[in-house]
Amino acid sequence: MPKKTKSASPKSTNPTLALSDLHIYLESLEKDHQSILKKIKKKRTELNNFVERMRDIATEMFQKSSPIFQKRADLDQEIHAIFTEIFTTRKFGKQTQKKIESLYMSLQMEGIISPKALGEEEDDDDPELDELFENPEFNDDENHQNRHQYWYSQDELETASAPRTEDSKKVRQTFLKLAEIFHPDKVQDPDTHKSHTEIMKEINKAYQEGDLARLLEIENQHQLGENIDNNNEDDLTRRCKKLEQQNEILKNQYDKLRQELSLAKNTPEGSMVSDFRKAKKQGFDPIDLMLKTLDSQINVIEEIRDFVQAFKDKKMTIKEFLEGPESLRDSSDEMMEALLEEIMEELGGVIIFQ
Structure with a gap:
């Protein structure tokens, strides 16, 4: 009687098990x-709130x-005008003239008044500030959109x-998938056109900022989202691969947001937010304190103005x-220098934040 041979076991993977995995x-x-x-x-909201x-x-x-x-x-x-009048209407000896000019220059060098060479014409405009505040980059929402359009163009050039x-x-x-669906020119109905226009603005903004999320x-x-057959191994595999790629990009985006927030907090402006919060907790208003300090500094400059005016008269x-x-004779040099330094720092800070 011939021996029975064992049939070979199937090597194919159990499809039910593969689908389950x-x-x-x-x-x-x-x-x-x-x-x-x-x-x-959450991190984007935190960053936006901090910047705001x-x-x-x-x-x-x-x-x-x-x-x-x-x-x-x-x-x-x-x-400056009083000193100009002093130099043009009063006659002094050479030594006295030099001493008065030296005092005038000292006020400028110490930052009490602005720098101005003797005989220099008055110029109310600061070309650097004019350039700063007339620069479209700092002005309005329309220019903000123009910058986005510029970045979009740059993106296209770089791609080429x-x-x-x-x-x-x-x-x-x-972006292309969403733009294909929501482009306003693809619809005729006025309400749908309006709705798609608003959605397309969001899509463009997210694309220009590289915001996949x-x-x-x-x-x-x-x-x-794409429709997949939960019983089809190819569909599930394709969906898994797509999510793997998206999750990796999203993790990078999250890390970038964290870095942006950290950088913002470490700027002088960011430190200012922290200082304001601490001050509020301690029960005082830092802006009121700053204004009182500025007022005291203005009082010193007014005294100097009155002093120079009295000499002119x-x-x-x-x-x-x-x-x-x-008042200046009674103050120590260190105190005066600290006062002047505060004036210049606060003036510079206000210009930067403008």
Whole structure:
């Protein structure tokens, strides 16, 4: 009787087991995906709120201190004008003239009044400030959009000359998918056109900022995710691969947001926000304190103006004039230097925040 031979065991993988593993893995990827999206949204909100707080503080400082700085600028011009009149209407000996000129220059060198060479014409305009505040980059929302259009153009130029990174490819693919669906020119209905226009603004903004998370949020809001067959191994594998790539890009985006927030907090403006919070907890208003300090500094400059005016009007002797105002004679050099340093720092800070 012939021996029975054993049939070979099938080597193919159990499809049910393979699908089960893919389902578990896909569920894990989707969980990570949603978690990263939430973290990005939270960190983006934190960054935006922090930047907005910096702007609010800077705006409040500028608005409240502007009258004081304008008064300081007026006093500065007055003092220069009085010295000009002294030099043009009064006659002094050579030594006395040099001493008065030296005192005038000392006020400039110490920062009490602005630098101005003897005989120099008045010029109310500061070309550097004019250039700063007339630069469209600092002005309005329209120019903000123009900058975005410029960046978009640059992105297209760079693409023509250099290969895209994997991150930018995924961002662009998602952008093109959404743009194809929501481009306003593809619809005729006025209400739909208006709705698509607003959505397209969000899509463009997210694309220009490389914000894949926001693009995916828009995609999810409008339920545009791809349909997959949960019993099809190829569909599940393709979906897993797509999520793997997206999650990696989203992790990079989250890390960048963290870095941006850290950098913002380490700037002088960011430190100012921290200092304001500490001051509020301690029960005092740092802006009010700053304004009181500025007022005290203005009082010193007003005294100098009155002192120089009195000499011009011949209400004091040359000797008394060269000795300087009484308040300055009574103050130590260190205190005066610290006062002047505060003036210049606060003036510079207000200009920067403007």
